Amino acid sequence: MATPLIIGLGSLAAALGARHYLRQRALRGAEQWVRGGFQAKMDRNEAIQILGLRDGPTMKTKIKDAHRGIMIANHPDRGGSPYLASKINEAKDLLERSENGRRR
Structure with missing residues (x-):
């Protein structure tokens, strides 16, 4: 009778530990994103950030694929935001x- 209880508590502890680990990892990953909203008039740097590109000589070939x-x-x-x-x-x-x- 004690064995199922111990297994259940062990499973619960493992699930809560994994949940905490994944949340912390997601929060650390979110730090890479730019905070704040969009600028009133989009500039080149903001456009590069939106498409997730790096400025460089090969950027022209990657714009279409990134978009x-x-x-x-x-x-x-498909449920996305018209504004985005x-x-x-x-x-x-x-x-x-x-x-x-x-x-040119």
């Missing part, structure tokens, strides 16, 4: 315009 991946996860037709989708599209448009202007 597509983020839009799949945030598309309004508009910001993601704005970031892509701004970066494509600035990259095309830069290469």
